[in-house]
Amino acid sequence: MVTVEGTSTARFEPVRAALEANLASGEELGASIAVDVDGVMEVDLWGGHADEARAVAWHRDTAVGLWSTTKTLSSLAALVLVDRGALDLHRPVAHYWPEFAARGKQDIEVRHVLAHTSGLSGWQQPFTMDDLYDWPTASARLARQEPWWEPGSASGYHMQTQGQLVGELVRRVSGRTLTEFVDTEIARPLDADVQIGAREADWPRIAALVPPPQPPALPAGLDAEAVFTRTLLGSPARDEHVDTPRWRRAELGAVNGHGNARGLARALSAISRRGEANGVRLLSPDTVDKIFDVQADGVDLFLGVPVRWGIGYALADPRTMPHMPTGTICFWVGRGGSIVLMDLDRRITFAYTMNRLGEGILGSQRTHDYLRHVYEALDAAA
Template sequence: MVTVEGTSTARFEPVRAALAAHLESGEELGASIAVDVDGVMEVDLWGGHADAARTVPWRRDTVVGLWSTTKTLTSLAALVLVDRGALDLHRPVAHYWPEFAARGKQDIEVRHVLGHTSGLSGWEQPFTMDDLYDRPTASARLAAQAPWWEPGTASGYHMQTQGQLVGELVRRVDGCTLTEFVETEIAGPLAADVQIGAREADWPRISALVPSSQTPAVPEGLDPEAVLTRTMLGSPARDEHVDTPRWRRAELGAVNGHGNARGLARALSVISRHGEANGLRLLSPETVDRIFDVQADGTDLFLGIPVRWGIGYALAGPRTIPGMPTGTVCFWAGWGGSIVVMDLDRRVTFAYAMNRLGTGILGSERTHDYLGRVYEALGAAD
């Protein structure tokens, strides 16, 4: 039987058993799971291997690329600035970033960016990885383009643009980069092992991501004018770019965060605990409440599934993902299965990070299995 390291309280032993089973079957290569219950890390587990050849064990301090779970950190950075009065959710983005007003975007508000309703779900073509890696170019291109639908009327997941949009706002109002802000204002104070990009000193402990053999190709025959098509073509980062030096050195606040489950739970528990964690009040309860101001509730123009978007996070509801209860719960997941769930009703934070990518839009089957077992243990499964 595969050994799972770390600790878990008695009620969460089924979570440990599930991780062991997925590792034993080979579905899971290496992974970490954490559950923070009102400041107590009741689950802090890891196991498996950090490399595809299974020669390097996944250790306590192993970190991994987070894909879109990165957005949970980027949105938290924006909320910290909202809480400080530096950002106003209802002010136009152009108030802070004047160039952004071009081509009819003068009325797009900060909340539209955080709620994925701004109409800027991808970059106009041609747009390359070289452009994405160059922050000034990527920002200027978004500032110069027109929205792809009427802002505020529907969501279209900002798969790779949201990090650029929020990152530029952070830089304009605070003077530092998003990477610096997350490090100095979130990760450091909360003792959370998370970061945007990856410091070169940490590269030896990064586990490379292993794509699924079922990774889908871009479908053929799509309507070239559809938001789905334009977003896919206008979001150039792919599996092959991850775990390269350029990727790790870049600031891609939508997709290239690094961390593990413990680090994510420590950082995002500040939301589950109504603004305070690790002895630090990072957000007021009123700012946390703003997360649940619904920005869109319907079929997302890019994802093609119903998503209820609040400020920076998706909101739980009857149409979300298996194992997740309704209530005052927000979350987001990354490509391959990583996830953070913040449950304010129970003051619980669940995080999962892994190196073998699964399939699915909002988490993989493994994600759903772990999440369901967590809520069964809490006595709150639907």
């Protein structure tokens, strides 16, 4: 029998029961769930196994690759710099990164990068993993590239480029890498077990990701000029690259963060609690409010589903997240189902990480089920 460890208050027992059921059925391999309610960690659960052979238990401090949930940390780093006046959301990226003005990009603003509306949702081919792992090359290629649609007119999810774009801005204005900035300005002050890449000392506690069955090959006749096609082919990182030394040593602010649900909840509760968490004022309330300035609201050119993008995060939208209520809520998800959600009306932060990747565009069925249980518990207690 698989045991779920950790703590949960009585009202969130259905969340524990759901995790236990998924672990018992094998739907989950290993996972962690956290719910912070106005600074109180009412749910801090973990269980299962850190490896597919089920030889290593998932412990309290087990970490896992976050895939695109990493973007929540990179966006938070950018917002910290906005709050300090080092970045201006409405200034051109080229103000901080002059080379970026090439090929008609002189008017692309910082907010466009954070809202996936810059037109740079992938790298122009050919572009390889070797190129992605080389920071100067990956940045220079984006600086020389022309947008694939009119910037600001629509969103096209920057699946793997957003970390490069945000990371380059962080480097230009702070003098530190995104990895260093997240560590020194977010993770350490908030005592949050999260990082971009992974320190080698932490490798033994990282759970191996287990991908779902491989999807079929792209159908013949796919429009080579479509944003979807160009983004997919221009985003080289795949499941086979994860959990390798090069991946963990790299700085890929869109996809290679590592942490667990407790760490994500501790870090991102700074948004849910309007800028202050764990005794640290990270953002002003005015900066937090900027997140909810809608930048795009429609079918995303890459994801193919409706997404309401604010600054750095998607905003609550029942069209794509049916168990999420409307309100002052922002969130993002990672491949396979990991999520961190910040609900400012209720001052809660919900996070979920796992190593068996599920299917789905915005979260897996497990993601949606846990989310439903969290909000049912909150509604019942209201």
